[in-house]
Amino acid sequence: MTVSESAPALEELAERASALDTADPLATLRQRFVLPDGIVYLDGNSLGALPAAVPGALADGVHRQWGVGLIGSWNEHQWWQAPLRVGDAIGRLLGAAPGQTVAGDSTTVQLFNGLTAAARLRPGRRLLLTDPGHFPTDGYIADSVARLLGLEVRRVAVDDLPRCLAERGDEVAVAGYSPVDYRTGELHDMAAITRAVQDAGGLMLWDLCHATGALPVRLDKLGVDLAVGCGYKFLSGGPGAPAFIYVARRHQAAFDHPLTGWNGHADPFGLNGDYTPAPGVERARIGTPPILSLLALEAALTAFEGVGMEQVRAKSLSLTGYFIDCADTLLNGLGFTVVTPRDPHRRGSQVALRHPDAYALVRALAARGVIGDMRTPDLLRFGVNALYVSHRDMLTAVRHLREAVTRGEHRDPRLRQRATVT
Ligand SMILES: Cc1ncc(COP(=O)(O)O)c(C=O)c1O
Incomplete structure (x- = not known):
C-alpha cells in the first residue's frame, strides 16, 4: 500500500492485529463460511456471508x-x-x-x-x-x-x-x-x-x-x-x-x-x-x-455450534474497539467522525463513520475488495460478524479507506451514481 501512513503507528497496529488474531479462540470458525479470496466482508449486518453447510x-x-x-x-x-x-x-x-x-x-x-x-x-x-x-x-x-x-x-x-x-x-x-x-x-x-x-x-x-x-x-x-x-x-x-x-x-x-x-x-x-x-x-x-x-x-x-454468545460478544467488542483505534490513528484529519459509541457497553456489532462522501467512499472501498455499506445521508457502516471477521480485516479496511480518500477516489462521478440497493 502506498499511502503515507506513519510507519511506527501502522506497525504497532499490525502487530496488535496479529497478536489478537493469534490468540483468538474463534479464529477457526471462519472455515465454516465460504468467503471469496481477497475480500474483506463487513456487511454481515445486512446480508451474512454464506455458511459452508x-x-x-x-x-x-x-x-x-x-x-x-x-x-x-x-x-x-x-x-x-x-x-x-x-x-x-x-x-x-x-x-x-x-x-x-x-x-x-x-x-x-x-x-x-x-x-x-x-x-x-x-x-x-x-x-x-x-x-x-x-x-x-x-x-x-x-x-x-x-x-x-x-x-x-x-x-x-x-x-x-x-x-x-x-x-x-x-x-x-x-x-x-x-x-x-x-x-x-x-x-x-x-x-x-x-x-x-x-x-x-x-x-x-x-x-x-x-x-x-x-x-x-x-x-x-x-x-x-x-x-x-x-x-x-x-x-x-x-x-x-x-x-x-x-x-x-x-x-x-x-x-x-x-x-x-x-x-x-x-x-x-x-x-x-x-x-x-x-x-x-x-x-x-x-x-x-x-x-x-x-x-x-x-x-x-x-x-x-460449540460457540457461546459471550465468546462471540467478546470477540466482536475486540474487533470494533480495534477498528475504532485504527480509525483514530489512520483517518485522523481526513473528514471522518466515529459515531459508534466508544463505550463497549453501548456498542453493538458494527462501527459507523460519518463522512459527507459516504456513498462514493463505500463504493470505492468495494472496488478495492472491502465490502461495507452506507446509510443515508452520510454514514459508512462496517458490520462485524465475529464468526468470520479478523482484526487483520479491520486494519485492511481502514487502510483502504485511508488510501481511497487520500487519492480522491470518491470524487469519481461513476462512484457517485446511486444504485438501487445501497
Ligand atoms: C431493525 C430492523 N428491522 C427490520 C428490518 C427489515 O425488515 P424485513 O426483514 O421485513 O425486510 C431491518 C432491515 O435491515 C432492520 O434493520
Whole structure:
C-alpha cells in the first residue's frame, strides 16, 4: 500500500492485529463460511456471508427430500416441524427456552403480528411507543397497527422514555424498540428499558435484527414479552431468510394472532371451518412455511455450534474497539467522525463513520475488495460478524479507506451514481 501512513503507528497496529488474531479462540470458525479470496466482508449486518453447510443442505433439500421424497417429506423429513425446530435453534442464541420461538415470514410481518397481538393483550391501553430512529418498517407497521385498532403511536427516543412513561405510562400497551441502532450501532440497555415499560404495565417487544447472533440477549432472563428478528444478517440464513417471533410462554395462551392461518390451528388437518388456535407457540405459525429457506437457515445456524454468545460478544467488542483505534490513528484529519459509541457497553456489532462522501467512499472501498455499506445521508457502516471477521480485516479496511480518500477516489462521478440497493 502506498499511502503515507506513519510507519511506527501502522506497525504497532499490525502487530496488535496479529497478536489478537493469534490468540483468538474463534479464529477457526471462519472455515465454516465460504468467503471469496481477497475480500474483506463487513456487511454481515445486512446480508451474512454464506455458511459452508448451506449449499449441501439445500442440495439435499431439493434433490433428495423434494425430488425423491416428494410430498411424503412433510412427514419423512419433518418439514412440518421446521418452523418450530428452527425457531428453537434461534431461541438458543437468544437465551430463550424451547417452545417460545417460531421461524417464518419476514421481520416486517412478524412486527405486525407481535404489535397487534401485544395491543390485544393490553385492552384499554391506547398507546404504542416506537423509536423515532427505528428502522422505518418498524414505524410504518406501528402506524398501520394503530390505524387498524384505533390506537395512537408516539415516537419516543430511548432517552425520553422515562419521561414519557412517567406522564402516560398507564396508557402504554406496547413499546417496540431495537437494542442496537441500525445506523450508529449504539446499544441500548435492554434490561432497563424492558423493566421500565413493564413497570408501567405495558408489554415490551424487541426488534432483534441487529442483535440476533451478534450478542447475548437473554430473553427469558430479562422477562421480555415478545421479540422478532431476521435470519439473514448475523444468522447468515441467506437473502430473504425466514424471520422469527418469540412469544414468552406466559403470554401464549392469550396470544391472539392477527393472521389466523391454518398452520396455527389446533387441528390443522381437521380442516374445520372455525379457527381454534394451537395451545402453545404453534399458534404463531401462519401458512405453509418456505421449507427450502428454512433448511438453509437451519444449516446456517450450525455455524454457531460449540460457540457461546459471550465468546462471540467478546470477540466482536475486540474487533470494533480495534477498528475504532485504527480509525483514530489512520483517518485522523481526513473528514471522518466515529459515531459508534466508544463505550463497549453501548456498542453493538458494527462501527459507523460519518463522512459527507459516504456513498462514493463505500463504493470505492468495494472496488478495492472491502465490502461495507452506507446509510443515508452520510454514514459508512462496517458490520462485524465475529464468526468470520479478523482484526487483520479491520486494519485492511481502514487502510483502504485511508488510501481511497487520500487519492480522491470518491470524487469519481461513476462512484457517485446511486444504485438501487445501497
Ligand atoms: C431493525 C430492523 N428491522 C427490520 C428490518 C427489515 O425488515 P424485513 O426483514 O421485513 O425486510 C431491518 C432491515 O435491515 C432492520 O434493520
